[in-house]
Amino acid sequence: MSVIHAGRPTRRAPRGTEIASKVAVNGVLGLMALYTLIPLWWLFVSATKGSGYLYTGAPLWFSHFDLVANVRTVFSFEGGIFSTWLANSALYSLVGATVSTLLSAMAGYALSKFSFRGRESVFNVILASVLIPAPMFALPLFLLMAKLDLTNSYWSVLLPSCVSPFGVYLCRIFAAASVPDELLEAARLDGAGERRTFFRIALPLMAPALVTVFLFQFVGIWNNYLLPSLMLNSPSLQPVTVGLVQWRSEFASGVPPLLSITGAALSLIPLLVAFISLQRYWRNGLTAGAVK
């Protein structure tokens, strides 16, 4: 980004206006940063407060620092159900994102590198389903799963998570852009089978783009609330989103608020780590849809 800025001709404005504009621009940016950060800061500070001190003292500053005990309570409450929820979230997101990325890659590759009758119609059906938001599918899916007695099982959340029409759409673009036809033809002439050609040549070439598809799907499943809350009754099957909301709703019946607050603060960590470590891919993915 700095390249573009460096390339722009700099017409020297009078010194005074330049400072004023710097102050104004960064002031507004700073205000927005306060807006996004204050709630998270509050969440963190509250999670460190000793039980009984949540309602006393300054809401935005520490009092009776007791983070370790709070974390311990969260992980031991109701027989350690919180770690089960985190594990479930990880399971749904990892398996769902992995399978859906692989299936999307195969489908996108087929739609981009093979010409066959009906290809465009297939692609258009997939595109149309992208425009209907996922929650609209949740209730019909629940009705169908209930009919088949599949609700309240890992499969009821995992199977729907393995389909990503948007992933197919992205993979088609990526396959067209990053897998040269000549290379595929050369592989075929050398006698490589279709499966081998895909796994050994096309897939590695598409890999950087596939990380993006994986991330999108991972975050989508991790953040999902409606589908698992419809499908799953047993706490031991639920992901962390559904579980924490459950704790929050049992506030009146004796689940202390510090539990949900500390749990919420803890559940920020996994995605935060994923975002910061994979920032490069993440940004590329965002622009893929917008710029092309």
Added chain:
Amino acid sequence: MSSPSSTRTASPPRPAPAVTPRVSPAGRPRRAGRRTAWTASGFLAPFAVLFLTMMVAPICYAIYQSFFTVHRAGLFGGAQSTEFAGLSNYADVFRDHDFLASIVRVVLLGCVQVPVMLGLALLLALLMDSRSARLRRTFRLAFFLPYALPGAIAAVMWSFLLAKSLSPFTGPLSHLGIDVDFLSPSWVPVSIGNMITWGWTGYNMLIIYSALQTIPAEVMEAAALDGCTGWRLAWAVKIPLVRPALVLTTVFSIIGTAQLYTEPAVLVGARIPGVSPKFSPIMNTTLGMDLGGQNLAAAQSVVLALLTLVLSFGFLKYTQRKGAMA
């Protein structure tokens, strides 16, 4: 909200049709064509099976169910009979006051929240792109941070953060003589709008900002030579050039508003009296289903899906036509 699901631009980018050369060593193109179709369907099959069972079949089943109704002989279960009901479920959908009220409520909420959020996102993106901005990486991370908190958990956080007894905001405000309860019925729509704005402004800003970064340096040089700087540069050059990103984020937000569920549902779960359990249309359908009205819920789902499609397609078409005229 998942949403990458709506990452589509006004003109859907079609990858250039990649024509596989049909010269196989054996030569006969027809056999090669059939072989290509066979191989392609092999690659498509796993996705197709799941797509058909997890997306197409449920929709078809919901449409099917929406045309039937269940009659119970006795009050407590007893003999049930399913009868074809024609369009009567759909008639009921449009007579259901709570459902219609929830649609109006969410449309009004969207009409205020979406422009505020996107205006803010555009402003921030332009400021980040201006020469005066400092600490760009830090700001970008700070703005994007709320996106790392799942919507449901963010709503749990806000349910405490806005509660009168805990909120760091009500105290200072009451010192200023403003006494508000953010979770009272009249404030709940504002609070929910705030939750969405908090969660998604940074995400939208990043999309617009990325589009700003792709504006060629020559365009900027030409504008600068013409003496176009500051706000005029933003208004006359930058904004028109990032139009696709603005269209994208708008469609995105329309779909996001239509599927509003998590935030109000969490507030209802948290037993906050100011929130109606039928706040949003999807809450109506899930609640209706819990009460045994499967067929009505199915009809409501179909109506909602169609409404959303009409809205987002309509907006796309509208902007395309405007784009063509401009």
